[in-house]
Amino acid sequence: MTSGWTLVRHHHPGGHQHPRLRVAAVVDRAPAPGRSQARGHLHIWDGDITEYNKPLPKWWINLFYLTIVFAIAYQAFWFGGLGGVPSYGGWTSTGEHAKAKAVEDAKLEQTFKPFAGKAIDRLAQDPKAVALGRSIFSNTCATCHGSSG
Numbered sequence: 001m002t003s004g005w006t007l008v009r010h011h012h013p014g015g016h017q018h019p020r021l022r023v024a025a026v027v028d029r030a031p032a033p034g035r036s037q038a039r040g041h042l043h044i045w046d047g048d049i050t051e052y053n054k055p056l057p058k059w060w061i062n063l064f065y066l067t068i069v070f071a072i073a074y075q076a077f078w079f080g081g082l083g084g085v086p087s088y089g090g091w092t093s094t095g096e097h098a099k100a101k102a103v104e105d106a107k108l109e110q111t112f113k114p115f116a117g118k119a120i121d122r123l124a125q126d127p128k129a130v131a132l133g134r135s136i137f138s139n140t141c142a143t144c145h146g147s148s149g
Contacts, residue, residue, distance in 0.1 A: 043051045077088050086092045115129050123129040138147070 045051075075087075078091065086095075111132070115123055115126070115132070118126075118129075123133075137145075
């Protein structure tokens, strides 16, 4: 015997306007012996546990298939390029990385421009160069080499 729960509206005796809700058990009983099972039952275990065959609604299945088609089209036309293989739109992750790297390299070029071509002993005397060197070391090297070098 399987059971479920439901809410039942219950009015107070005497015609009060405020209903209260109470929980009542709803019991689905197995059919009487000799009666046929309802259509759609696949299995019955222990005489009272029933498995139903209730397929998903058509709109849900169609939405699922539409999602698969959309994902394939989105991958092919927009982000299709996995690595160096371009999509129909021409996008690749390699190309995207190259563009971002070019922008960052241009920023670094501007940062290092005042110090280009100078000897190391002259850079060691320049407080701006030393501060930039410490900043670079702190951000990229200190993780492995420690803050003291």
